[in-house]
Every structure is written in structure tokens, then in C-alpha cells.
Amino acid sequence: MHRREALRMFAGLSLCQLCTSAASAAEHHWSYAGEGGPDKWSGLDEANTACSIGGQQSPINITGTIGARQPPLRIRWTKHPATIVNNGHTIQLGFEDGNTLHLGDRSFALKQMHFHHPGEHQIEGKGFAMEAHFVHEGTDGLAVVGVLLVPGKSNPVFKTIMATMPPQEGAPVQADPKIEPVRLLPSQRAYFHYEGSLTTPPCSETVEWIVLAHPIEVDEADIARFGKLYPMNARPLQKRDRRFILSSNPR
Template sequence: MDRRTVLKAFAALAVCPACTGTGFAAEGVHWSYEGDNGPARWGDLDAADKACSLGAQQSPIDITATIKSRLPALKIAWSKTADTIVNNGHTIQLNFAEGSTLKLGDVAYKLLQVHFHRPSEHLVGGKKFPMEAHFVHRADSGGLAVVGVLLTEGKPNATFARIVATMPAREGPAVKADAGINPNGLLPHKRSYYRYSGSLTTPPCSEVVEWLLLTTPMPVAAGDVAAFAKLYPMNARPVQKDNRRYVLQSE
């Protein structure tokens, strides 16, 4: 799947996630995950955020029944480094320079950023995971494709460990990322995925996202999850109604 430096959403959502926090908050509006400006109120905070309360294809969802389908393989060609890292007041985010891509069928997307949620925003069969990573991509048309990776506690992951070790402890401007952070290290070997049409999980909640949630979780060290939780103990939007949307599952 942020913050005050954002571009307002419009129909096609030609936004620049890499220029914002988790990408995509309405300009000048303070929103949060709890309290008076929490998820239940997002749709009332700004006229540009009405989709948060009125939308019919909101994310995240609880993935239960799926339809096995011959979906195209995820052709991922990412750089082995990130450009910058930022604590934007809502999450930790890494931004990427030009050159990292995702191809889904005939559509090519550019990788803009990855950010993290605790606990996971998507559920699978009612189950939450300790964390979830969202790799945000954008096509030239303005459409977005987000590759979601569920993170579970277990064997240490070198990429996530380096992110946690170097993440800014306080909200502030982006700084140069550690050259050893390889985003490919957060991808499981098996690339099967769930696919459905949804939205951004932060204001303005625009319904322009092709969600590609990998079915195989990635283990990361429990200590690294705990370190992230010291900064963000809870930064996940609650599950939204699926409104009879089909969720496809690759073979």
C-alpha cells in the first residue's frame, strides 16, 4: 500500500507516491490510525477523501474464498538497492530511483516505493500476520499495482534487518538509504498471488489499485518486528467489506 506533502487525488489519480508519505494523503489534512482522525473518520476529513467512506472497492480485505485462475506471472525486475528511506509519521518507507519494474501481462509498472504496516492489513482466512510490506508501482496511465508481502516471525531476513537497523527513529525528511538494502530479499521464492481490484489503504482511499498479494509469507526475525513496533505499534487500516468482489488466485 501518506502525509502532508501530497498531491490531491483526482479521477485517474496521477499521484506520485514517492513524493509523499505512505503515499496519498490529502494535502494539509492530519489523519491517524486511532482517535478522532482514525479510519472511521477518514472520509470526513477532506472532500478529496470521500472514497474512504463511500467507496465500494476499498482495501484491505479478508481473503477467504478465491477462484483459481491462470493469471500472468509477476515479472519483477527490481534494482538491488533503494534510493532513500524516510519516517513520514505514518510508517517507514523506502523510495526507489528509475529502473525497477513490474510487468503484469501487457502492462508495465515502475516501482516507486515500499512501506510497512503492523499488523498486516490484509487477512487470509481471518488470520492476521505480524506485518505487511507494500511495494507500490505505477503505470504510465496512472494506474497502480501493489505487490503485498505478508511478514511472519521466524528466521531472520537480512533485508528487513538492515531496514530496521537504519530506519530513522523520528519523523523527518528522506535520507539516503543504506546501500546494502536489497528489496528483492523481501520476496519469497514462490510468486503465486491473490489478485483483486481495490484501493489505497490510506487517504484518499482512491479505487485505482490492482492488488497482488503474494500467497507465501516471508519470515523475519521477531526482534526486528519488535523494533519496528517501537516506532509504529499499530498502523493498519481495518478490513473493509469485499462487496462481492472476486479474488483470483494464481496457479
């Protein structure tokens, strides 16, 4: 418990790492393969120690879940993203104040969302084409909503993001005002809940993960478009260790 609270003190710093601008992204020499790949992250910077010695790392294979009464997700995303950036690791959209996630009696503010190809989490050993992460900041840490993406019918919001994403790494630009983040959520809001970490350096264990159980469908051509920019920007699965994974939808 004390270890967890200490780690949460670094949540603000972790969020800044996630919200990397193009200028600072150039200073980060981590990557998803080669000399800067995931197995080397902890040695690239002393701040990344948790990447190798942490006991609550993400992503994981979601299996052996425990059905439990969980608070409903109250998502209030009414503001459109202000910016979109290719930061050298992913496509990321930044939000100004006004979008919130309420989990029980706690409130979190949506700061940014970004994408991974392929999806980072698995469910019962099943992988997914992509995964969107909605990163929220609260008073005692981060809450990240993970949405799994599969090929299927076109999603207009995802299509707009893919059509307007910067093709090269650079500074943030204004996002298309038609992008409505709430339309990237499935209609069913059952979810898995576990304590974990950032899936990028510094791998801080300050994250409450809310992985939605039902994926959304997006056009396969749009997945391929993202894949041309980032053929692989997903961290390998991490050990579950002794963590509980709670399911809001008991079987």
C-alpha cells in the same frame, strides 16, 4: 467500467499521496486512532470521500478465491532504494527509475515501499505480524505487491531496514546501499489478485492488488523494533462487496 476509468485518472495524485515527504506529512491530520482515525478519514478532507462510500476498498480478508490462469509476475528490481523516511505514518523507502513489475503485457515502475504493523490483509481469516507494500505506477493506475511477514528466521534486508530507519519523523535520508528489495520476496510467487484501493487517505480505488500467497520470515526482534515506532498502523478490513479475488495457484 466507466467509473473505474474515471478513478484511474487520479492515480498520479494518489501516488503522490503515498510518496508523502516529511514536510507535507505534517499537513495530514489523519491517523490510525482517535479523532483522525480510519472511521473519520472521509470527514477530514473532501478528497477522502472514497474512504467511506467507495465500493472497492482495501484491505480485505482474502477468502472465497477463484482459481484462474494468471500471468506470472515478472519482477525486475535491480536498483537499491535511494531514500528512507519516517513520514509520521510508516517507514518508507523511495526508488528512482529502473525497477519494474511486468504483469502480462503491462509494465509498472516501482516508486516506493512501506510497512504496516500488523499486516493489513488477512487470508482465510488469518492475520499476519506485518505487511510490506511495494507500490508501482503504470499508465492506467497503480499495482501494489503485498508481502506478508511472519516471525521466524532473520531476513538480512529487513534487519538492515529496521536498524537504519529514522526513529523520528523527518526529511528523507539516504538509504543503506545494502538494501536489496528483491530479497524481501518469498521464493514462491503464487498470488491473489483483486481490484481495490489505497489503504490510506484518499483511499482512491485505483489499485490492482497482488498479494503474495506465501509470507516471508523475519526476526521477531525486528518486528518488535518496528512496533515500538508504530504499534498499530493498519487500516481495518473493508467489505469485499461483489468483487472477485483471483488465485494464481488453483487448489
